[in-house]
Amino acid sequence: NAGVTQTPKFQVLKTGQSMTLQCAQDMNHNSMYWYRQDPGMGLRLIYYSASEGTTDKGEVPNGYNVSRLNKREFSLRLESAAPSQTSVYFCASRGTGGRGTEAFFGQGTRLTVV
Amino acid sequence: GIQVEQSPPDLILQEGANSTLRCNFSDSVNNLQWFHQNPWGQLINLFYIPSGTKQNGRLSATTVATERYSLLYISSSQTTDSGVYFCAVRAGTYKYIFGTGTRLKVLA
Numbered sequence: 187n188a189g190v191t192q193t194p195k196f197q198v199l200k201t202g203q204s205m206t207l208q209c210a211q212d213m214n215h216n217s218m219y220w221y222r223q224d225p226g227m228g229l230r231l232i233y234y235s236a237s238e239g240t241t242d243k244g245e246v247p248n249g250y251n252v253s254r255l256n257k258r259e260f261s262l263r264l265e266s267a268a269p270s271q272t273s274v275y276f277c278a279s280r281g282t283g284g285r286g287t288e289a290f291f292g293q294g295t296r297l298t299v300v
Numbered sequence: 301g302i303q304v305e306q307s308p309p310d311l312i313l314q315e316g317a318n319s320t321l322r323c324n325f326s327d328s329v330n331n332l333q334w335f336h337q338n339p340w341g342q343l344i345n346l347f348y349i350p351s352g353t354k355q356n357g358r359l360s361a362t363t364v365a366t367e368r369y370s371l372l373y374i375s376s377s378q379t380t381d382s383g384v385y386f387c388a389v390r391a392g393t394y395k396y397i398f399g400t401g402t403r404l405k406v407l408a
Contacts, residue, residue: 217394228386229398236394244395245301274341280396287331289388289396291343 188212192277192292199267199299207262207295209277217280218260219244219289220252222273229276235260267299302327302391304399311404313377321372321402323387330390332363334372337384337401346372346385377406 193208211218216237221229221244231244235254249271251263260279264271274296280289303326313319323332331350335343347354347361349370354361358377363370370387387399 219396221398228401229388231395231397234394234396242394245397276343278396287390288345288348289333290345291335294341294343296341 190277190279190290190292192275192295194295195293196296197298199264199297201268201299203267204263204265205267206264207275207277207297208259209261209292210259211277211279211290212258213279213281213290214257215279215281215290216257217282218254219278219280220250220260220262221276221278222246222271223276223294224273232262232275267297269299271297272299273297301395302329302389302397304387304389304397306385306387306399306402308402309400311402313404313406315377315379315406315408317377317406318373318375319377319404321374321385321404323370323372323399325368325370325389325399327368327391329365329368330392332365332370332387332389334361334370335386335388336381337386339383343386374404377404379406379408382406 190211219234220232233252235241238257277292334346349363351365358375360373384401
């Protein structure tokens with residue numbers, strides 16, 4: 187089972203460059219999430235998508251855009267990268283109903299902006 | 301918004317010792333999970349536990365939703381238990397908020 191797959195695993199950007207982080211899940215989950223984790227800190231919610239076609243802001247949305255392309259895929263875009271966006275980015279998905287509401291995480295994307 | 305606090309922030313144990321990690325949350329939650337982030341950064345699901353008690357090997361967890369806390373017990377700790385332990389709660393319908401984490405180091 188692949189679960190939640192993120193690409194790329196590592197990326198270095200120059201200030202001002204743009205890029206898109208990809209996330210796909212194969213668990214038929216409705217909800218998907220993007221988090222960032224800064225060194226020594228917990229995970230902070232950037233954006234989430236409750237279902238296909240909907241997206242909402244989390245705790246730290248500034249500087250990011252998202253697209254819920256279909257039920258499987260949820261991408262995160264940095265239009266003009268800044269050094270403050272250096273972080274590890276995690277994608278997660280979650281189903282609905284009872285035990286199905288457990289969230290599962292991808293392996294993370296380590297992004298450095300220089 | 302909901303606040304999720306974990307204690308202690310750091311913990312050092314000798315191999316074989318037991319420990320209790322705590323997660324307090326400021327409002328009613330729909331569910332709660334415990335994760336272990338290993339030294340390679342992977343987030344590993346430990347427990348889905350909106351209420352009650354569960355056990356999995358040397359680990360067990362208890363959530364008392366009415367009193368807004370959850371506990372994670374680690375018995376007979378091993379060096380492979382090292383890493384950061386997070387609790388995460390679902391506030392409202394969809395938001396999933398993480399706690400501040402407990403950094404555990406188990407010494408051989």
